[in-house]
Amino acid sequence: MHQARYALVAGLLVLPTISLAATPTVQPPAFEPPPRSAMPAGPFGAAVKLGENIFRHTTVYAKGIVGNAQNCSNCHLDAGRLAGSSPMWAAYPAYPAYRSKNRKVNNFGMRLQGCFRFSENGKVPSLGSKMIIALEAYSYWLATGAPTGAELRGRGYPPLAAPSQPPSYAAGQVVYQANCALCHGADGQGQYVRGQTVFPPLWGAKSFNWGAGMGSVKNAAEFVHANMPFGAVGTLSVQQAWDVAQFMDSHERPQDPRFTGSVAATRARFHDNKYSMYGKVVNGHLLGSPTH
Ligand code: HEC
Ligand code: HEC
Structure with missing residues (x-):
């Protein structure tokens, strides 16, 4: 899958006129999730691994639930690890939290349900289902050692200045x-x-x-x-x-x-x-x- 992408990118990579002057906006993250090599063994490790697979290959591992061609990692890059790309290690410790979108306090599983319903245009797996537990286990593990009750730098997307002209x-x-x-x-x-x-x-x-x-x-x-x-x-x-x-x-x-x-x-x-x-x-x- 990754190889296929790189082959495609390599085949296409005559990127059009791009100036390389601008500086990246993402600050260094406040927190590093554990490396993949540290993924635990045993039943908990199996749930973490399943969660990572669902996250990266959602259309395969959540087939029949997902209603489109989007994987979680298409929007949460590097399998939910990348700071400034709404990483799971920063999201996990931020719940339960109130959301104006559904006007109630959501736990992390409920927040995951929202991404299935809208971003995945899919069915909503029930709380406590294998699917939700695996994604919770993966996110919880990514957040190993992260503090709760403090917003981690790198959560969500970096704020962006307002446009000088109305977007066109x-x-x-x-x-x-x-x-x-x-x-x-x-x-x-x-x-x-x-x-x-x-x-x-x-x-x-x-x-x-x-x-x-x-x-x-x-x-x-x-x-x-x-x-x-x-x-x-x-x-x-x-x-x-x-x-x-x-x-x-x-x-x-x-x-x-x-x-x-x-x-x-x-x-x-x-x-x-x-x-x-x-x-x-x-x-x-x-x-x-x-x-x-
Ligand atoms: C099409 C892009 C897209 C896809 C696909 C997607 N998400 Fe998201 N996700 C977002 C956006 C955008 C936000 C933040 C905006 C918001 O608050 O609505 C978000 C927010 C989240 C959050 C809350 C983050 C935080 O810091 O509070 C979680 C958790 C999450 N997504 C998990 C998932 C999971 C799991 C999947 C796959 C089942 C998924 N997302 C698929 C775009 C996506
Ligand atoms: C070199 C190829 C490439 C170029 C050029 C590129 N993207 Fe992407 N884009 C990707 C890949 C790959 C992903 C998914 C990342 C992943 O799965 O790890 C992605 C993800 C996205 C997503 C989130 C997923 C979704 O379906 O909503 C958006 C939005 C997006 N790109 C917009 C853009 C825009 C706008 C531009 C031009 C300014 C752009 N991309 C240029 C390869 C590219």
Whole structure:
């Protein structure tokens, strides 16, 4: 799988005009998760290992639950280890926590359920299921020695300055064609080898759904600025990151599973903020329109 990706990257890696001047924004992490070689033995170790497999190869290990072509590690890079890419070692000690998204205090398992429902456009494994326990075990193990009750540096994405110009679809399209299309496809569809995701889809039927965190232009801009282009991080300006996020999140994708039957009502209830393009008209198309 990794080899397939590197072969593909090698085959494609005539990266377009990129200036190498910008500096990376990610600070050194406050915490180092244990190396893979330290993974414990025995039944607990087996759960950790299963969790890592689910995290890296979600479409295989959670087949039948996942409803798209996204692996957890497509968005939480380096199998949930990378600081500034919403790493699991920083997330695990931060729960239970209140979330405005579902208006209740969530434990870590409930937070995982949210990523299945929206980012994976999937079914929701029950709390205490083998799937959730394995992901909890993996994240708990990654957080070995981390303090609780303190926000770890490297959690989530690094904050990104506001854009100097309002984010622009047209400018984002230019950024996309020059810096992203090579890997993610001219139409954001991603690239696959033997049915496995090598470059994840950014929009369309195989991508995350309208309810997902990456569907927020702000989250997407922060993620992209800190983590993309893969292998050339630091080459996009702040404005380019906002523009390309605006472009990416202005395309059709699977319906929000909380859809009430009306796009306007669903927007009013769940997307009433300036970072969601759901329910907006772009190029004459009402985003979020049911396709059937
Ligand atoms: C399409 C991208 C994407 C995929 C795929 C994805 N996530 Fe996420 N995940 C996000 C984003 C964006 C956030 C943070 C934004 C938010 O709060 O909604 C997040 C947040 C999280 C958090 C909370 C992090 C914290 O610090 O509080 C956990 C835990 C998590 N994801 C686990 C998973 C797991 C497990 C999977 C696979 C089953 C997964 N994610 C798949 C994008 C994704
Ligand atoms: C050299 C290939 C390459 C380039 C160029 C590239 N990406 Fe990615 N991108 C990846 C890979 C690979 C992943 C998944 C990382 C993983 O699984 O370890 C990814 C993940 C992502 C994700 C999270 C996963 C998802 O489906 O939402 C987003 C968003 C994203 N890229 C946006 C962009 C944008 C925007 C650009 C251009 C500014 C870009 N990428 C350029 C290879 C690339």
